[in-house]
Amino acid sequence: QGTYFTSLSRQEEFEGNTKSVIPLFSVTYFLTITFSIISCLRLSCIRNNVWLACCGVVSAGLAVLSSFGLMLFCGVPFVVTVANAPFLILGVGVDDMFIMIASWEQSSRKKEKPDVKSRLAETYGEAALSVTITTLTDVLSFFIGTWTAFPSVRSFCLYTGTAFVFCYIYIMTFFGAIIVLNHKREQGNRHWLTCMPVGVDKDQAEKSCLYNACCIGNCSRQSSQPESEHPMNIFFKKYYGPFFTNKWIKLLVVLLYGAYLGGSIYGCTRIREGIDLRNLASDDSYVIPYYDDDDKYFSxxxxxxxxxxxxxxxxxxxxxxxxxxxxxxxxxxxxxxxxxxxxxxxxxxxxxxxxxxxxxxxxxxxxxxxxxxxxxxxxxxxxxxxxxxxxxxxxxxxxxxxxTxxxxxxxxxxxxxxxxxxxxxxxxxxxxxxxxxDQYLVIVQNTIQNVVIAAGAMLVVSLLLIPNLLCCLWVTFAIASVIVGVAGFMTFWNVNLDSISMINLVICIGFSVDFSAHISYVFVTSGESSANQRAIEALYLLGYPIFQGAVSTILGVVVLAAAKTYIFRTFFKIMLLVILFGVLHGLVFIPVFLTFF
Missing domain, CATH: 3.30.70 (Alpha-Beta Plaits)
Structure with a gap:
């Protein structure tokens, strides 16, 4: 039995790789919408935020369409790595949605009841800074990535960076309008699904919980009761925060961080360069047996x-x-x-x-x-x-x-x-x-250059938008720590340093800022007297939105683990490391370390 390879094989494989992930888009959108709906569910047919969740996902989808349309109109080449972008944008867009919803709900719990314009202004005042910082850092990290010598990386960064810009625009305009419309529906005591008026039944106690949740209204205009807190917010305030501010747990966290840093540095010393050319083809490609025979008989x-x-x-x-x-x-x-x-x-x-x-x-x-x-x-x-x-x-x-x-x-x-x-x-x-x-000649130099420039840009942005030196130093610390962790653990997961993984290391910077900047900013601006209480307040206000954002981003890329192509599986592996280490810093390391100062 013979095997073969032609001069067009690699090009055909690249085109086939892109087409192979198209079916995964629908799976990703289904998972993300499902998670968003579950996160926004309320046991009330009035206060249920299902449509907010769906519109948040639609907002991210619109950003992808707008970005791809603009880039293709401008003649920017569509390469195989660009097919990763929709998965990433979907997760990040939903993350911004959760922050907006959390800020809106926080404004509703205040004693005074401002009108809808004031509430929306307050929501933007609280959420816009966080969303702007994360968007600006993500966009900067991608546009800095366009300085690379690799055209495929340049195309990916242009498409994705532009998509982040559109995602920001839609969240700040389209989604803000959806929040207001949803609020008006609630104030009108209308059902979340049918938008028909729902009466308040005086005999609710005699009805089943399911009937009350599906059919009974409980949000009249005259109600003076604030919206109930989400159970996860209560968890972060009463259990999670106090647990990690215990002095013995703090010591354990410091030891855990030492082990993390030691393992990461060791991994960095063992990192490998290069890409096996067989990895550019899909697992079931006809060229794989050719490469196998070539290795077996002509190595x-x-x-x-x-x-x-x-x-x-x-x-x-x-x-x-x-x-x-x-x-x-x-x-x-x-x-x-x-x-x-x-x-x-x-x-x-x-x-x-x-x-x-x-x-x-x-x-x-x-x-x-x-x-x-x-x-x-x-x-x-x-x-x-x-x-x-x-x-x-x-x-x-x-x-x-x-x-060899x-x-x-x-x-x-x-x-x-x-x-x-x-x-x-x-x-x-x-x-x-x-x-x-040729990649091997410049990959290390390009990676270090892009990471250093992007990290410097993140520090400048942090200083401009968060005028607190301590906060900016912690953000910079988180950036460096996450990058070292991802680069080190790449080795343990058999991921080499190549143009594909270089993209993700640059992405690391934006995401490490996302998770650490919010917590650091709330901590340093908190009115609480003790460091422990400030850490608990930061976790109470942002712990659940950060967790939601991390899960939504992972759901956005998890389907790539099932892809038949190395390029997409590698993207998933590194993005998973980025998110896990980012959350670990945002919800464990940074809150604990902040209490020492």
Whole structure:
């Protein structure tokens, strides 16, 4: 049984990869809508916020459509990595929705009862800063990612960054209007599903709980009772916050953080570069058996490199031929090249001339006798690009060996290019895989550059929007800690550093700010007297929205774990690490560490 690979195989696989995740969109939207509805459910047919949940998801979907439409209209290439964007945007958009709903409900619990305009203004006053900070940091991290040397990363960052902008616009306009309409429905004592008026039954005590929840109104305009607190808010206030402000639990958290940091740093020292080319194809692709057979039977051989003489030279001049031969021998002298497996039309032609069978001493004879060479070795005809009286370019091949790792591939590429550069003849070395080897030359530099610039930008944004030095320092600490954690634990999950994982490391910055900035800001602006009480208040106000946002983001990308392609599975793995470590810092490490200062 034979296996095969063509020059179009990789392109076909990329196109197939994008199409393969389209069915997962519907699953993602179903999961996210379900979670949002469950989070917004109330045991009241009036105060049920199901439509708020659905419209929040619709808002994120509109952001994706608007972004993709604008980018495609502007001619930005749609590459396979861009297919990750809708999953990410959906999760983040729902996160912003939860923050808006939480702020709206907080305003309703105050003793004074402002009108709807005042309540909405107060909601924006509370939520807009948080949503603006998170959006601005996310957008900055993506647009900074466009400075990379990798076009695929640039396209992904442009599409996703623009989608974040639209997501912000829709949350601040479309969703704000939905909140007001939902409030008017509640004030009119209308059913959440039918929007029909619901009467207040005086005999509620005699009815079942299910009947009361589905059919009885309890939100009259004259009601002076504030909306009840969500059980999760009560949990964070009465149980979670006091538990983590206990001195022994604080000590345990410090030890846990030490273990986390130690493991992360160890993982960073073991991080691997490079991408296995088989991972660019789907698991059931016809090229996978080809790669398996290649590894099984031909693993000792690396790429067969084309050496191109890029300009017209005087091949009939013996001095020029000697120069080409010297260049060839220099290339064959590289440790990764087997000189016995080279293939050169010029060597064969020169050997034929030395046998006395043909004469190549001048231009006319050299060109006119080439058909005799082609008759002996027909394939050599494809190695020469000639006109009637000129050879414009030609090529020969060298065989590489023992190229087994990304380090070998990087060293091979550097040595080949450096040797070709020093040659007196204009040469270029080429193989289709070199486009991937080029990544290894700049991936570490690009990653560090983007992460440092993005982290610096996040610090500046934090200082501008949160004018508190202590808060900004904690945000910066969280950024660094989450990045180190994600980079380190990538190693333990067999994820290499490549252009795909580089995207996610830049994303880390925006998400680590999302989780830590809210808690830090509420802590430093709290009116409570003790540090422990300030931490409890911060967790009470933002613990549940942060938890909701984390779960919604994970639900947005979890279906990618079932994808048949490495690119999407890697995106899921790193996003899961980002969210888990971000939540760990936002709800455990940062609240505890803040109480020490």
């Amino acid at each position: 000792a051989y690396g790429p067969r490199v084309m050496v191109v003489i890029t300009e017209s030279v005087e091949y009939w001049n013996e001095t020029v031929r000697l120069g080409i031969e010297n260049c060839t021998q220099d290339l064959e002298g590289i440790s990764y090249v087997d000189k016995n497996l080279s293939e050169s039309w010029l060597r064969a032609y020169t050997k034929l001339a030395k046998s006395g069978w043909i004469n190549i001493s001048n231009k006319t004879l050299f060109i006119n006798n080439l058909p005799k060479l082609f008759k002996i070795v027909p394939s050599f005809e494809w190695d020469i690009n000639k006109t009637q009286d000129e050879i414009e370019a030609s090529r020969f091949f060298i065989q590489t060996v023992n190229v 790792s990304a380090v070998d591939e990087k060293n091979l590429l550097n040595q080949l290019r450096e040797t070709a550069k020093q040659c007196s003849i204009p040469l270029m070395v080429y193989h289709p895989a070199f486009i991937y080897y």
